[in-house]
Amino acid sequence: MAWPGLQHDGTWDIPARLNMAAQCLAQPADALAIIDMQDGVRHDVTYGALAQMVDGLARALAARVSRGDRVGVLLSQSPWCAAAHLAIWKIGAISVPLFKLFKHNALASRIQDAGCLIVLTDDEGGMLLGDLAEPWIADQVGQDGAPINVADTGPDDPAVLIYTSGTTGTPKGALHGHRILTGHLPGVSMSHDRLGQAGDCLWTPADWAWIGGLFDVAMPALALGVPVVAARMAKFDVDWCAAILRDGGVRNVFFPPTALRMLKAADARLPGLRSIASGGEPLGAEMLLWGQQAFGLHINEFYGQTECNMTVSSSSAAFPARPGCIGKPVPGHEVAVIDDAGETTAEEGDIAVRRGSASMMLRYWNRPDATAEKFRGDWMLTGDRGIWEGDYLRFVGREDDVITSSGYRIGPAEIEDCLLTHPAVATCGVVGKPDALRTEVVKAYVVRKSGVDVTARELQDWVKNRLAQYSYPREVAFLDALPMTVTGKVIRGELKRLAAMETAE
Numbered sequence: 149m150a151w152p153g154l155q156h157d158g159t160w161d162i163p164a165r166l167n168m169a170a171q172c173l174a175q176p177a178d179a180l181a182i183i184d185m186q187d188g189v190r191h192d193v194t195y196g197a198l199a200q201m202v203d204g205l206a207r208a209l210a211a212r213v214s215r216g217d218r219v220g221v222l223l224s225q226s227p228w229c230a231a232a233h234l235a236i237w238k239i240g241a242i243s244v245p246l247f248k249l250f251k252h253n254a255l256a257s258r259i260q261d262a263g264c265l266i267v268l269t270d271d272e273g274g275m276l277l278g279d280l281a282e283p284w285i286a287d288q289v290g291q292d293g294a295p296i297n298v299a300d301t302g303p304d305d306p307a308v309l310i311y312t313s314g315t316t317g318t319p320k321g322a323l324h325g326h327r328i329l330t331g332h333l334p335g336v337s338m339s340h341d342r343l344g345q346a347g348d349c350l351w352t353p354a355d356w357a358w359i360g361g362l363f364d365v366a367m368p369a370l371a372l373g374v375p376v377v378a379a380r381m382a383k384f385d386v387d388w389c390a391a392i393l394r395d396g397g398v399r400n401v402f403f404p405p406t407a408l409r410m411l412k413a414a415d416a417r418l419p420g421l422r423s424i425a426s427g428g429e430p431l432g433a434e435m436l437l438w439g440q441q442a443f444g445l446h447i448n449e450f451y452g453q454t455e456c457n458m459t460v461s462s463s464s465a466a467f468p469a470r471p472g473c474i475g476k477p478v479p480g481h482e483v484a485v486i487d488d489a490g491e492t493t494a495e496e497g498d499i500a501v502r503r504g505s506a507s508m509m510l511r512y513w514n515r516p517d518a519t520a521e522k523f524r525g526d527w528m529l530t531g532d533r534g535i536w537e538g539d540y541l542r543f544v545g546r547e548d549d550v551i552t553s554s555g556y557r558i559g560p561a562e563i564e565d566c567l568l569t570h571p572a573v574a575t576c577g578v579v580g581k582p583d584a585l586r587t588e589v590v591k592a593y594v595v596r597k598s599g600v601d602v603t604a605r606e607l608q609d610w611v612k613n614r615l616a617q618y619s620y621p622r623e624v625a626f627l628d629a630l631p632m633t634v635t636g637k638v639i640r641g642e643l644k645r646l647a648a649m650e651t652a653e
Contacts, residue, residue: 151333151479152337154333154480160480162506163303165300166301167300168326168328169234169238170298171326171371173198175195175373176195177196180194181195181198182198182370182375182376182378185378185395195370203296204235204290204291205231205286209235215299216240217265218241218244218309219236219264219267220264221243221245221357223269228268230370230378232268232286237326240299240300244258244262244308247355248272248273248276249355249382260280261513262513264281265281266284267281268286269284270285271285302325303330306323306324306325307324310322310358321515322454323510323511330506331506332364334478335459335507336368336372339425341448341465341466343368343369343372343400344372347399347422348375348400349396349400352365352402352403353389355380360428363457363458364427364457365402366378379392386414399422400421401423404636405431405636406636407636409575417442417443424443424445425449425461426449427452429561430449430474431449432562432566432569448469453530455522456508456530458481458507459478460477460481460483461475461478463475472562473540473541476541480505481505482501482505484501485500486498496533498529498534499529500524501527501530502527502528532544533550544559549640551578551579552588553580553589558580560577560578563578564576564592566610566614567592575594577592577593577640578591578593578640579591579593579640581651590622591623592607592623592625593630594625595627596626604626608620608621608624
């Protein structure tokens with residue numbers, strides 16, 4: 149049986165003419181599309197009702213927006229968020245997801261860089277926008293009128309401009325074509341052990357302003373005919389999460405690592421799930437073991453980035469997990485570890501994806517030099533380091549994060565995973581601190597659990613007894629909180645700057 153998005157021979161199933169709006173609205177009109185639980189009360193939205201919302205927005209936009217124009221979407225998880233993107237795609241324009249938790253400068257930089265004149269939003273978003281762009285309150289746009297025709301677009305016609313989360317510098321806009329959704333389907337299905345089985349229903353606490361929420365969950369669910377739950381969670385809450393899963397009938401969930409750590413800290417038990425996927429950063433063996441105990445399931449890790457997503461995944465239904473590895477290449481994507489010359493290698497090297505992956509960006513928006521730097525020959529560089537263990541891929545760390553100490557190359561992820569197994573550690577970040585003798589020393593920044601004490605020496609011994617002697621943190625500092633992106637990833641660059649400042653003092 150072929151994976152969705154692929155033909156039986158494993159090649160991409162991408163027609164010459166493709167529009168994601170039509171792709172997402174191809175189910176029967178009376179089929180359940182979205183379960184809206186924003187206010188804690190369940191409201192079901194059918195594909196027919198969603199199509200009417202889409203057409204209302206599309207008619208209004210078509211009078212003001214030309215093909216290829218950028219339109220912002222400043223909406224959290226909701227039927228209107230889905231409808232806004234679909235309407236923009238339906239008329240051949242380019243949607244720009246924007247996050248409600250952005251402050252003025254973050255919104256301004258993205259809106260101005262993209263050249264958005266209109267932003268589809270709600271009353272709250274209108275207040276956030278100020279005079280940055282013309283706000284259109286999505287649910288106040290008229291819904292009367294005949295259905296609007298789908299624009300004649302191809303798979304490489306621009307459709308969505310998604311800005312990176314900024315873990316490694318200034319956020320860049322990754323421009324994707326209408327093939328991006330097809331490119332996600334095999335990996336989404338794989339990470340949920342063949343998503344689309346009877347009774348499946350998908351949800352994530354991740355906001356739909358990010359590629360993880362929009363294309364790992366919302367749009368693939370619509371395209372596959374799997375009901376998707378829309379429930380805004382401005383701040384993750386374990387009890388509310390449990391209520392959403394129960395009342396929404398959720399069987400499949402994408403939990404970012406941060407959410408999983410909060411569930412683990414609360415000793416949560418969430419029955420009734422069929423699959424759990426996680427991506428964004430490695431979980432580690434301890435977290436995976438806890439997942440089996442808490443959910444009775446193996447958490448399927450997946451790997452990708454805004455520029456080319458869902459390229460590697462685990463799938464407990466297809467093959468056994470290997471601790472420390474993020475899985476195997478998703479069918480359709482050619483993933484390799486390459487050396488500085490662009491040749492594949494069995495040693496540690498740069499994780500790369502060959503051109504031709506359907507989820508690969510067209511280019512960076514207005515950044516031709518950055519686009520060129522992203523590629524080495526036919527390979528798109530992810531910026532991450534990895535090594536093969538058979539046909540499993542082990543993630544070593546971001547290229548900028550790998551620590552060089554006394555001639556050893558040390559990946560911070562393994563040390564962080566080890567520290568997180570200590571009962572006193574809530575979260576942590578590990579970086580290299582400049583050192584005249586060793587080039588760098590391993591430094592750990594640790595947030596302790598509330599009411600629990602632990603010394604630096606205890607944590608050093610904890611790592612020494614579990615990992616290589618050379619990789620234990622020679623320095624440990626305790627913080628009240630770690631610097632995080634809005635998507636919940638540790639900003640190691642901030643920790644590295646802090647470590648460098650300590651060295652200079």
